[in-house]
Amino acid sequence: MKAVPHLWLHAFWPLLALLSRQSECAAKNGNGGNVVEHHQPSYWEQPPFSQPYFDNTTRRETTTTVGQSAYLHCRVRNLGDRAVSWIRKRDLHILTVGILTYTNDQRFQSLHSDGSDEWTLKISSPQIRDSGVYECQVSTEPKISQAYHLSVVVSKAMITGNPELYIKSGSDINLTCTVLKTPEPPSFIYWYRGEHVINYSQRGGISVVTEKQTRTSKLLISRALPADSGNYTCAPSTAESASVMVHVLNGEHPAAMQHGNSSNSGAATRTLALLLLLLHAGSFAR
Known part of the structure; x- marks a missing residue:
């Protein structure tokens, strides 16, 4: 029974906040005669953690080899009813929205489990051309995004x-x-x-x-x-x-080496014969 007042306050808090803003408008209108227009607060004006934000503990640099599936992990806290998209940075091509693939290249796939904060981009059979920057984007206003770098190498x-x-x-x-x-x-x-x-x-x-x-x-x-x-x-x-x-x-030397040695041996024999011939001719001349 002690929790009832807290539940009541939680249920009527938006109404109280609205009445408070109307009172402020009335007070200002009564004092200066000016009408004060109110707008919905932007993303940056929201209280801390009331909007989606990225969990920066995930790895943002990934290297894989050609043909080996690559996985880029994006973790978004407090997502609510917003959508998570994966975008290829070089041509701003939308690859996935939620768990749906928005490209004709079926090698790209979004993996997500119900209740999980993680949205994973899977690239099957990656090629070198798939190297580059990919963005995980959340449909807030304004949109927020986080970059991931993929390197595909030939091993x-x-x-x-x-x-x-x-x-x-x-x-x-x-x-x-x-x-x-x-x-x-x-x-x-x-x-x-x-x-x-x-x-x-x-x-x-x-x-x-x-x-x-x-x-x-x-x-x-x-x-x-x-x-x-x-x-x-x-x-x-x-x-x-x-x-x-x-x-x-089976032999002591490879055939190519034996052939080379045989050639060298023949050349040496010819050289020796020529020298002997020259010496003999010199002796005959004397």
């Missing part, structure tokens, strides 16, 4: 060393793959030989060590044989793959 894998690797039979194949320009570590990194994932049970002596923090993966094949030759590919979950051609040779 690539890189295998350390030359694109072709020559090793002697019985030596180890040791490959290191690093994922570049990725905001988050890949959830997995697969190694392929040709078109097939490397099968650990196919033969012994194969190990893979993946370190998510450093975004690297190392493949080791011990005591490699000529049958281990082939195209090796490092394929991260969220990056372009990288490949290297591995040649396992």
